[in-house]
Amino acid sequence: MPHLRFTFVQSPVWGKTKEQLQRDVIEGTDPITGKPVMHEIVDELTKPLSPEDSISRTIPQSAGPESFGPDHAENLQRLFMEKRMTDYLPIVLPTAERVEAMLKGTSRKPEEVVGKMSPTPGVYENWSYTVRQVAVNAVMAGAEPRYFPVILAIASIGKESISSSDNSFAEAVVINGPIRDEIGLNYHIGALGPFSHANATIGRTYTLLSLNGGNCGKVGETYMGVMGNPMNYANIVIAENERESPWEPFSVRHGFKSGENVVSIFEGWGVLSAKNSKHAVWAKEMHFAQELKNISNDQDQLFGLLAVLSPAVASYMKSEGYDSVEKLTDFLYQSQDESTPHFRSKAQINVLVTGSSNNLYWDYGGMRYVKSVSIDEWL
């Protein structure tokens, strides 16, 4: 609705008292137009419609030209940056030859529509993207063709990795199945860090696809994050350490077969080390499940809890009697006393295992499970 009438008010509104709202917001001015807010609201309800306001019409939309150049590489790098089609780091220029090579990583047809995405579903229009367009972004991120099925599976979910929200959300991508080893995903030392080509470029592709396939991250237009989030560069890529985990893989717990390649998405605030929590202290008698419960009870309810445990910590928990994740989440969900449980449901508590076992560290964060899909369908 290009001519929809808006009045902007001084934000944030939710933290203000009644008196502040009356004085600063209702009696204040529109920060964009400078006009008194109430004068503007009444005016917008009574000002006659312009000819443009009165016409129902269809505006053709296009993704622009199919290609740019030929030009010098430096100019093309600058062009992509100026068009906000990058993460401001150098890209691999997506020549037709490179994109064709990427397309060999799947049996799907280049013009098949993979999915659609918007900076916030329901608020912005959806953009859709084809296998070829996903391939262009994968090339830009530096990915290899053998990673392409994982990337297409992520793209098929259609969840934006950079939300327009002023919350500055982050996304996590969880990968299960033998493809982790086949393409060299890291789930040992430094599993969540920049220590594997596959982890780094799959995660970066998700960001670039969100920018270019989902219209995300246009600051001031489709992105309003107050602080921004460093995890948006390449997202949180978590290949589960299935071999050392004492429990079933996340994908199997969510109904997929053992041995099936699956990608799952989480969204929320991101993750950080549990050593940051006052509850995660070194103690003589370690009780990791209780530490995790103490931490979970401090989490905001909006996104619940995502615990990313190292295999050593997970094994400790198993030795404490939690021989399944279900048993662990039952314990975490129960209230400490007779009061109402902290979270709305057990589904708000999720546990993953990755990383190495050279010390007893682990991560956690407020992140909710979104969806899982098969990677094998995109081979």
Place this chain on the structure above:
Amino acid sequence: MATLLRSAVLNPEGYRTVRPAGDGGNGKSHSFSSLAPRLDSIEGKTVYLIDTGFGGSGKFLDQLQAWFAERMPSVKTVRRRKTGNIFRDDTKDLWVEVKERGQAAILGVVG
């Protein structure tokens, strides 16, 4: 030394589409409806104040309603909460009610 690429590079952007009905999400055009006719004046009219459920929307509309009561008392304000999710999943009942019983509507979004 600058390197001239022999071939062009491909555009990474997706199609700008709309979700609705009919095009399966793959259309390449965007349809807009006309805005509702405006009023000559809102004096004596019924104005719906619709809370989207977004943070601060209700508090803002409380104060908006108080302002109308004090400054434009002939305006009848009706408070409603949008029936669906903040961003989507609306039922049509509320919009039918606004059309039948109201002369204007203000949606509080804020944050």
